[in-house]
Amino acid sequence: MARPHHLAAAAAVAGLASAAAAPTLGAQARPAAAVAGGGRAPSEAQLLRGRALVLNHGCGDCHGGSPDPASEGFLAGYRPDAVPSLEFRIGPCADRPDAQPCFRTRPRNLTPDNATGTGRFTERQLFNALRYGLRPGETPDVEITGTTPGQGNFPAHPKYLAPPMPWPAFRHMADQELRDIAAYLKHAVAPVRNRVPDSEGPPDFWASAYTVALIGPYPAAPFPTAREQRPTLARAVRGTGDRSAPPPRR
Amino acid sequence: MPRSHPLSVRTAVAAALALQVAAAPSTPPAAPARAGPAARTVELTLTAAPARLALRDGGDTTDVWAYDGRVPGPTLDLREGDRVVVHFRNRLPEASTIHWHGLTLPFVADGSPFHPVPPGGSHDYVFTVPRGTAGTYWYHPHPDHRTGAQVARGLYGAIVVRAPDDPLPASLPEHVLVLSDNRFRPGGAIDIADPASPAGRVDAENGREGDVVFVSGRVMPALAIRSGEVQRWRIVNASAARVYRLALEGHRLLHVGSDGGLFARGVERGELTLGVGERAEVLVRGTGAPGTRALLRALPYDRYIPQTRPADWATPRDLLALRYDDGPPVAPPALPEVLRPVAPLDTGRVAARRVMVLTQHLINGKHMDMARVDVRARLGTTEIWEVENLVGMDHPFHLHGFRFQVLDRNGVPEPFPSWKDVVNVPKHETARFVVRFDGFAGKWMYHCHILDHEDHGMMGVLEVRP
Numbered sequence: 219m220a221r222p223h224h225l226a227a228a229a230a231v232a233g234l235a236s237a238a239a240a241p242t243l244g245a246q247a248r249p250a251a252a253v254a255g256g257g258r259a260p261s262e263a264q265l266l267r268g269r270a271l272v273l274n275h276g277c278g279d280c281h282g283g284s285p286d287p288a289s290e291g292f293l294a295g296y297r298p299d300a301v302p303s304l305e306f307r308i309g310p311c312a313d314r315p316d317a318q319p320c321f322r323t324r325p326r327n328l329t330p331d332n333a334t335g336t337g338r339f340t341e342r343q344l345f346n347a348l349r350y351g352l353r354p355g356e357t358p359d360v361e362i363t364g365t366t367p368g369q370g371n372f373p374a375h376p377k378y379l380a381p382p383m384p385w386p387a388f389r390h391m392a393d394q395e396l397r398d399i400a401a402y403l404k405h406a407v408a409p410v411r412n413r414v415p416d417s418e419g420p421p422d423f424w425a426s427a428y429t430v431a432l433i434g435p436y437p438a439a440p441f442p443t444a445r446e447q448r449p450t451l452a453r454a455v456r457g458t459g460d461r462s463a464p465p466p467r468r
Numbered sequence: 469m470p471r472s473h474p475l476s477v478r479t480a481v482a483a484a485l486a487l488q489v490a491a492a493p494s495t496p497p498a499a500p501a502r503a504g505p506a507a508r509t510v511e512l513t514l515t516a517a518p519a520r521l522a523l524r525d526g527g528d529t530t531d532v533w534a535y536d537g538r539v540p541g542p543t544l545d546l547r548e549g550d551r552v553v554v555h556f557r558n559r560l561p562e563a564s565t566i567h568w569h570g571l572t573l574p575f576v577a578d579g580s581p582f583h584p585v586p587p588g589g590s591h592d593y594v595f596t597v598p599r600g601t602a603g604t605y606w607y608h609p610h611p612d613h614r615t616g617a618q619v620a621r622g623l624y625g626a627i628v629v630r631a632p633d634d635p636l637p638a639s640l641p642e643h644v645l646v647l648s649d650n651r652f653r654p655g656g657a658i659d660i661a662d663p664a665s666p667a668g669r670v671d672a673e674n675g676r677e678g679d680v681v682f683v684s685g686r687v688m689p690a691l692a693i694r695s696g697e698v699q700r701w702r703i704v705n706a707s708a709a710r711v712y713r714l715a716l717e718g719h720r721l722l723h724v725g726s727d728g729g730l731f732a733r734g735v736e737r738g739e740l741t742l743g744v745g746e747r748a749e750v751l752v753r754g755t756g757a758p759g760t761r762a763l764l765r766a767l768p769y770d771r772y773i774p775q776t777r778p779a780d781w782a783t784p785r786d787l788l789a790l791r792y793d794d795g796p797p798v799a800p801p802a803l804p805e806v807l808r809p810v811a812p813l814d815t816g817r818v819a820a821r822r823v824m825v826l827t828q829h830l831i832n833g834k835h836m837d838m839a840r841v842d843v844r845a846r847l848g849t850t851e852i853w854e855v856e857n858l859v860g861m862d863h864p865f866h867l868h869g870f871r872f873q874v875l876d877r878n879g880v881p882e883p884f885p886s887w888k889d890v891v892n893v894p895k896h897e898t899a900r901f902v903v904r905f906d907g908f909a910g911k912w913m914y915h916c917h918i919l920d921h922e923d924h925g926m927m928g929v930l931e932v933r934p
Contacts, residue, residue, distance in 0.1 A: 338825045338858055355859045359833030416860035418774040421670055
């Protein structure tokens, strides 16, 4: 685990001097154990929770082509030689190759490499990506407290992760789960240098595709919505093996 | 030995660009120690005001904002050691400043957003041009959030600083080429998109570009040259966002200088890429035959993110025509092999190494906050800054108040030291530079020089204290 590398990268993101490189810094020096965003160094328990979530949500399937954390390229993102392809065609061209518009998107390198991965992004930026769909390279590193553009630090012109990243589903995970995933990605994965070609997209960075009307609100509407129902008492009784009774009338 | 030159400045491509220096060279009562053998005071008035000009030959007139009624503004011709006094009159309907891009001067003379001049107001910019800073610079407004809007309307101009011991012969014909692009609506009005419109959103990402490219205020001007002649061109990229990948048909350029002046030796180039705010000095050798013509073109250059890449990005653009006159060739002048030695800054004792992470509209994940100081440093110290561009478009990084030397790009060392104040960092690339804070204390901006990006807050504050 390349822990010193992550810590140096984390300190550097704050724009302060790297203690390892400078001969004298005085008050500008940052303690080596500092983590960008002001957080504590993560515990092994948190990292393992994050790992479990990354595994059971299949992140590696797209971001590297394998669910196996021991596989080469795990979470390192799109590779041109992957079979099946890790490149997605979004738009009418998904069905008809020559149709327009056609946007080719590619899963990002999620390892904490500084130049090609997430090394220069904070855990908070990764959290904001999973919770709100906001691209770390286009969104300030700030606490976001709402989903209305222009309010609560939610950007007035949001720039979203490209489809088919299922963040509209992942956003419904608990806060702690998303933080655990961010901690695992930042601290427990070896950095891999893999430059993924930039994903294409419309000039509005998918804002018209990720409206509340299309993906629903966050948090989700309370249960039960019009498409859901509460179970009745009879249906909720655990089975006793007595199959002679007719099913209850609705 | 200072060379004499007439008070009217050397003409740029358009003959109308002549600066009337308001005062004759004077003998200051007590010349500053670094003023040089013949220090003088250059005093002038620059007025920024609305005007109506015909920007294109045969085109409609356009409402502009202009310095002294012309676009670009007058070229200032200065010498090392000059004490400069600029009486700035702001006749615009909004606050403005004049930022003297690349010059080393006191904080209060920087023309940064910290010192806005209100509409109808005036301000005297006073500074001395330090020895050893001969080069090509430029000036433009730099008010908070409005730089792009004011430059788009025509407020920009060039500055030439000459050394008393310039190694290049004074007899070389010289041209100052200020590159700037713009776009217009039918009827001639400058087209500035509503920020909330789709075109406005594209401008916010790419930086505002236009299909009409001006060279010192002219579209496709002709420059005359004689076979055998060598000309000295000072090229300024004064565009809001466009990068110029320059090539002169049938000629190789001798690249002899950057933002902060001449190199030790010239470099032969088939093409030269100039990012926003950067300058270059080149020698153009008249190797063509009498009566022929060569176009200076901007070749395709993809600086864009895929989401907002213009459909016509790969169109080469013709900038000017170099026309050989019919006269018999002249003997090329002798040029010195060594131009101006540039001592590399000492990287052995570095007070700090900093990383500037550039993402879209952000530096180190933050927008500019005028009330926040991002970096603190001490006057006289040396630092190394690594600029990392993590996103898919170029960002030209500019630092106020202090010139720097680029050490390496993507880990590949620069072949020789040169003075710069803008480094264009292409998409997904890095550049490292060394800077010595040997100018003045104060709060100095650093920012992406794509004007829409700096207006959106892709900027930070360096405070340098004694």
